[in-house]
Amino acid sequence: MGPHPAVAAIRLAVRRVLHDILIELNRTTSGADDATGATGTPFATGTLAATGTPSAAGPLAAAEVPGSVDQAPGRYSDQVPAQSAARAPHERTAPPVVLVACSGGADSMALASALAFEAPKLGIRAGGVTVDHGLQPGSDLRADEVVLRLRELGLDPVEAVAVTVGREGGPEAAARDARYAALDAAADRHGAAAILLGHTRDDQAETVLLGLARGSGIRSLSGMAAVSGADGRYRRPFLQLDRQTARKACMAQSLPVWDDPHNVDPAYTRSRLRHEGLPALEKALGKGVVEALARTAQLSRDDADALDAWASQAEASVRDATGLLECAKLYALPPAVRRRILRRAAIEAGAPAGSLFARHIEEVDRLITGWRGQGAINLPGRVVAQRQGGRLVIRQG
């Protein structure tokens, strides 16, 4: 008898992503080998399949991770200096490492189980990282428990990383920033080819709705990418799967999962959306809403990419010999392309991308489309935009 349908679905999703990773790795390494004249298959698949599941190793020795400062075995601080992920020539045939970022919740536990099952068959070494945000009492113990569960699945290396969450951008954004910084550092430390994240189609639908409510254009409607981060290091195999499938897969495999109390805390916007907003929308519009929102994300991403490419090409044609933006030429462009050029110019001048909202760009745009002699526009990051002699000057004041 085959696996439970939910287990089959999560494994297939992970297998597809691992295949993509291997193809990309082989392409990169073959390119490098061509350049150096070396030969041979860079990453032979199936090398671990011969020996079965990788050993469920005990805690990593502190000596393996220079700079480790945390006392508990297997726990490391985010202060550990990053090592280069670049492979030395002699390491090229070592199995590539793929890590799962695991909170202990149903989505990422399902992901970890599928990675543990699929990776050895493809000659990939599967590991895991859990981040302790330190935001709840006992979070360190929970992180240790996640480490144990990941090891029980056969993942190796596995570690918990403690982070300090700041305040910038609000609690959710600050926790996310700290988490990704820790995951980046872990990927560098282990020379990981990729980190898998457990975002599901439901998370994607929520992200699209949050973008829609911000009113900031199709880029924010495009949600999360299946591949993102430096060198495409982050992968989201479950973006086409619903949350229920992940949960069912955990139940079918008797995997204990941890339900983050933040996920049901109405103090958090995403939690309200998950438990009140989306159910209300489904009630009003029908069951297919989540799927339709996820599809909107993909379509918006394609449109946003096309417009970004158009804006990149158009930008050179609207600058004069000194590099200043010419208002008449900007005026002739479609608004979506023009606003992209203006946004990029503001960021280049020093405006922080995260603080630059649609309303800022609209105001700058009015210097082009609604010119009546208005004064300089102040933008975040002490950047000032003003119109001077038919040119748009955007610089830090």
Ligand SMILES: Nc1ncnc2c1ncn2[C@@H]1O[C@H](COP(=O)(O)OP(=O)(O)OP(=O)(O)O)[C@@H](O)[C@H]1O
């Ligand atoms: N503390 C953490 N440590 C490691 N990875 C995390 C942590 N929190 C979140 N992640 C990663 O980010 C993904 C999305 O997390 P988020 O909390 O937004 O969603 P979720 O639906 O609650 O996921 P999960 O059920 O896996 O907790 C997770 O699936 C996991 O891959």
